[in-house]
Amino acid sequence: MSIHHISKSYGPVQALNDVSFEVSKGELFGLIGPDGAGKTTLIRILTTLLLPDSGEARVIGLDPVKEFRALRKHVGYMPGRFSLYQDLTVEENLNFFATIFGTSVRENYHLIKDIYSQIEPFKDRKAGNLSGGMKQKLALSCAMIHEPEVLILDEPTTGVDAVSRKEFWEMLHRLKDRGITILVSTPYMDEASLCDRVALIQNGHILNVGAPADLVKSYSRHLWAVKASHTLRLIEDLRKHPAAYSAFPFGDSVHLALKGELAEGELLDYLSKKEHREIEIKAVEANIEDVFMELMAKKQAV
Amino acid sequence: MKTILFIIQKEFLTIFRTKGMLPILFVMPFVQMIILPFAADYEIKNIKLTIVDNDRSALSRQLNSHFQASPFFEVLYANTQEEAESRVQSNQSDLYLVIPPRFEYRLLKERNAPLHLTIDAINGAKAGVAQAYVQSIILGFNREVIAEWGPQLQGQALAALGAPIDVSYQNWFNPDLDYNTFMVPGILVLLVTLIGGILAGINIVREKEIGTIEQINVTPIRKYQFITGKLVPFWFLGLFELAFGMLLGKLLFDIPMVGSIGLVFLFATVYLLLVLGLGLLVSTFANTQQQSMFLMWFFMVIFILMSGLFTPIESMPRWAQTLTWFNPIAYFVEVIRLVMLKGAGWADIQGSFFKILAFAVVMNVLAVWNYRKRS
Numbered sequence: 001m002s003i004h005h006i007s008k009s010y011g012p013v014q015a016l017n018d019v020s021f022e023v024s025k026g027e028l029f030g031l032i033g034p035d036g037a038g039k040t041t042l043i044r045i046l047t048t049l050l051l052p053d054s055g056e057a058r059v060i061g062l063d064p065v066k067e068f069r070a071l072r073k074h075v076g077y078m079p080g081r082f083s084l085y086q087d088l089t090v091e092e093n094l095n096f097f098a099t100i101f102g103t104s105v106r107e108n109y110h111l112i113k114d115i116y117s118q119i120e121p122f123k124d125r126k127a128g129n130l131s132g133g134m135k136q137k138l139a140l141s142c143a144m145i146h147e148p149e150v151l152i153l154d155e156p157t158t159g160v161d162a163v164s165r166k167e168f169w170e171m172l173h174r175l176k177d178r179g180i181t182i183l184v185s186t187p188y189m190d191e192a193s194l195c196d197r198v199a200l201i202q203n204g205h206i207l208n209v210g211a212p213a214d215l216v217k218s219y220s221r222h223l224w225a226v227k228a229s230h231t232l233r234l235i236e237d238l239r240k241h242p243a244a245y246s247a248f249p250f251g252d253s254v255h256l257a258l259k260g261e262l263a264e265g266e267l268l269d270y271l272s273k274k275e276h277r278e279i280e281i282k283a284v285e286a287n288i289e290d291v292f293m294e295l296m297a298k299k300q301a302v
Numbered sequence: 303m304k305t306i307l308f309i310i311q312k313e314f315l316t317i318f319r320t321k322g323m324l325p326i327l328f329v330m331p332f333v334q335m336i337i338l339p340f341a342a343d344y345e346i347k348n349i350k351l352t353i354v355d356n357d358r359s360a361l362s363r364q365l366n367s368h369f370q371a372s373p374f375f376e377v378l379y380a381n382t383q384e385e386a387e388s389r390v391q392s393n394q395s396d397l398y399l400v401i402p403p404r405f406e407y408r409l410l411k412e413r414n415a416p417l418h419l420t421i422d423a424i425n426g427a428k429a430g431v432a433q434a435y436v437q438s439i440i441l442g443f444n445r446e447v448i449a450e451w452g453p454q455l456q457g458q459a460l461a462a463l464g465a466p467i468d469v470s471y472q473n474w475f476n477p478d479l480d481y482n483t484f485m486v487p488g489i490l491v492l493l494v495t496l497i498g499g500i501l502a503g504i505n506i507v508r509e510k511e512i513g514t515i516e517q518i519n520v521t522p523i524r525k526y527q528f529i530t531g532k533l534v535p536f537w538f539l540g541l542f543e544l545a546f547g548m549l550l551g552k553l554l555f556d557i558p559m560v561g562s563i564g565l566v567f568l569f570a571t572v573y574l575l576l577v578l579g580l581g582l583l584v585s586t587f588a589n590t591q592q593q594s595m596f597l598m599w600f601f602m603v604i605f606i607l608m609s610g611l612f613t614p615i616e617s618m619p620r621w622a623q624t625l626t627w628f629n630p631i632a633y634f635v636e637v638i639r640l641v642m643l644k645g646a647g648w649a650d651i652q653g654s655f656f657k658i659l660a661f662a663v664v665m666n667v668l669a670v671w672n673y674r675k676r677s
Contacts, residue, residue: 047520072522083517087319088312099308100521126319142517 001029001046001150001181006055008041015041017204018055023183023197028176030195030212031185032288038204039185040080043154046183047077060149060181073101076148078139080155086128090119090138093127094145101146112141115171133164140171151175153184157191169194189289200292207295212288219286219294221245222261225253227280228271237274241267248293253280255290305523309531317505317535326501327539331493331547335554338492339485349432351375352386352398359406361447368443369399374435390422397421397432410451482555487638488611490547495605495631497543498574500598502536503581507594510585529670533578540574541567560645566638569651572659573634579665580630586672605631633658 001023008016016038023029031039044050046059048068057064062071084093091105094116098105109116119137122130127138136156143151153172157165169191176182176196184195192198192212200207200215208215228234231249238247238256245257256267264281271279317323351369355362369375378395380386386398400418402408409415419436423429509515518528544567551557581598588594608615608622609631615623626632633654640646 049516049519069522072520075520077517077520079513079516081513081516083513083515085312085316085514086512087316092312092315096308096312097517097521100305100523102305102522 001057001059001183003042003046003057004055006042006045006052006057008038008045008050008052014204016045016052019201019204019206020055021199021206021209023181025181026176026179028172028182028184028194028196030192030198031183031201032187032189032192032198032292033185033201034187036203037201039187039201040154041204042201043077043152043183043185047075047152048072073146074149076143076146076151078136078143078151078153078156080158082127082135082139084127084135084139084142087126089124089126090130091123093138094142097142098145103146105145108145108147111147112144114174115144116141132160133167136160136164136168137171140168144175149181151180151182153182155185155187157186157188165191189287189292192288198288200288200295202292202296202299205299207292207299215288215291216286219291221286221294222258223284223286223290224256224258224264224267225250225280225282225284226256226267226271227253227278228276229278230276233274234271234276237271237276241270246293246297248290250289255284255293257290257294306527306531306534309523309527310534313505313531313535317539327497327543328546330496331543331550334489334493335486335547335550338489339482339555347374348376349374349397349428349435350378350395351432351436352378352380352389352395354380354383354386354398354400356403357401357405361406361409362401364446365401365440365443368439372435372439374432387420390420393422395422396428397436399436409447483557483643484639485611486551486555486557487642488609488635490544490551491609491631491634491638492606492611493543493547494540494570494574494634495577495602498536498540498577499581499602500595501539501581502533502578503585503588503594503598504591505536506532506582506585507588507591511590525670525673529582529673533575533582536578536581537571537574540577541570544570557642559642561641561647565641565646565648565651569634569637569641569655569658572655572662573630576630576658576662576665579662579669582669583665583672586669586674605629608632609635611635628661630658630661 003022004020006016006019007014019038019042031042033039041050045052046057046064048064048071051065059071060074062074064071085096088096094105094112098108115137119130119134119141122134127135130138140153140156143153157168160168172182172184173194186192192215195212197209197211198215199209208218210218226234226238226247231252231254235247235249235254238244238254243258243260243262245259247254247256249255264283267281268279353366353369355366366377369377378389380389380398383398383400386395386400389395390398398420400420402416402418405415405417417440419433421429421432509518548557548559548563548566552559580601584597584601585594588597607613608618608626608629610626611631615626615632618626637646637651637654640650
């Protein structure tokens with residue numbers, strides 16, 4: 001899958017701005033960015049649903065603009081919104097999607113056995129009455145039933161509980177092991193580490209592309225997790241410190257990135273003077289979110 | 303082809319699982335059939351007539367009794383014209399008739415006796431009907447007087463009264479002037495139109511609304527397959543409704559079926575294509591079921607009111623008559639009445655048939671052209 005200089009705007013809003021990256025065959029690739037970053041727009045272009053304003057793309061060697069008809073036979077797509085027929089049962093939905101791709105459930109059962117067997121006990125239940133996690137498994141089964149070479153998933157884990165999310169990623173890994181190329185978008189930074197490679201996207205721009213570990217390694221600053229009784233005031237005060245590069249809330253602490261060196265004691269003194277209590281400071285390894293924040297800040301500075 | 307069959311199969315499954323669909327298909331025709339023919343009845347009965355008899359003669363009593371014998375009038379009496387007038391003012395009476403003093407004398411001796419009639423014309427149609435009834439009763443009375451008193455009148459007087467002209471009426475194709483006979487075929491058209499146009503339209507928009515269209519659009523399903531798969535089930539349902547409605551009409555009102563049922567269905571087949579195309583076109587513009595409903599209603603209300611179903615097209619102003627040239631409902635209402643009540647054959651309806659066919663083609667081409675799998 002390759003994407004070259006794709007741009008797309010909706011009226012005055014530039015949804016994608018000169019986006020380029022490559023996804024290798026058999027890779028589990030993550031498209032990571034906050035809501036409104038342009039993930040869905042890009043996915044809809046790759047799945048032939050949307051025409052780009054400029055640039056071109058190739059999915060399994062086919063152009064989604066010109067060769068959309070051939071491409072549709074070989075792409076499995078799972079939209080962000082549950083898009084199966086709620087009035088049909090689990091089994092009827094699966095049969096329907098199998099038949100319109102000119103195949104049958106029996107013929108391709110081996111492809112979805114792993115996933116579908118978990119919801120098979122509920123095959124007579126209407127899709128609309130399934131739980132969130134089961135809906136996803138059904139949607140994934142329907143997207144897989146025609147043996148696609150590429151699977152494109154738009155925020156499959158949004159609005160799903162932690163256990164189902166974990167299960168879902170395990171399923172993706174098993175599909176990947178079978179050689180299927182997977183492009184998955186997610187707003188959750190912590191899911192980046194589950195991908196082979198990721199593209200970080202923000203406001204229609206690709207910030208960086210690479211393996212999660214490499215991206216984290218490229219992060220050169222010293223990073224501290226700081227806790228205190230009053231988080232909001234803590235962020236403000238940390239940002240005022242001359243050595244601070246950035247300070248962002250992260251979970252129940254604040255991640256402070258430094259411009260240079262700063263001794264732990266110095267920081268403690270500084271915060272005590274500002275009348276913070278219950279101060280805890282510890283050095284931490286950077287994660288994707290820190291990388292993302294830094295790239296974002298750089299981009300804004302430019 | 304197989305794909306289309308699978309889509310049709312899926313459509314039928316979802317249609318019958320949609321809440322409220324079965325009542326719409328089976329109860330709606332029943333209710334429309336039972337209520338509308340009665341509500342749209344133009345027969346006016348129980349007109350409240352106040353008579354002011356200032357003559358009180360044998361002849362004036364004879365005239366009174368004519369009104370009393372009529373099933374259309376409920377006769378009241380007043381002593382003065384003022385009293386009668388105040389009754390009309392207060393809606394206790396619809397019209398009043400004043401028989402002047404010396405009515406009998408003038409009728410027999412002067413051969414000329416004026417009567418005075420005042421009608422509350424707020425409801426124009428009702429006033430017109432009431433006037434016609436009163437005139438026909440007076441005409442009947444007149445004839446009776448001539449027959450009874452003619453021999454006693456001298457030659458000249460008789461000539462002045464005029465030879466009784468016997469105007470006899472015969473209502474063709476609807477001999478009893480039965481409004482059910484007139485309305486029910488038109489209501490069948492309404493049924494077919496509502497099922498075909500509105501349900502098919504909102505069904506497609508529903509796919510947009512719940513997002514299933516997104517999943518369908520990435521499949522190799524072709525545009526024509528999807529649209530055919532969508533329209534065929536409603537085409538069947540429309541024809542089924544027509545058959546069901548006809549059966550109800552036969553059982554409830556014993557509607558005549560003079561012409562060929564096959565011809566009605568042949569016309570309905572093409573008519574449904576047109577209505578389905580309209581529903582499809584509307585659905586390409588609408589994003590929600592409500593939008594599609596409102597758009598459809600906009601067209602439906604105009605089409606129905608100008609269809610000749612309730613008011614004759616001939617009595618509309620010229621520009622409105624020109625507009626009905628583009629009104630599919632008007633064609634079907636006319637054709638179904640012609641065939642069912644008058645026994646019209648293919649030669650009589652082929653003009654309408656080909657016009658509707660042309661409209662259907664244009665509408666569907668527009669709809670398919672405007673339907674996009676991607677943007």
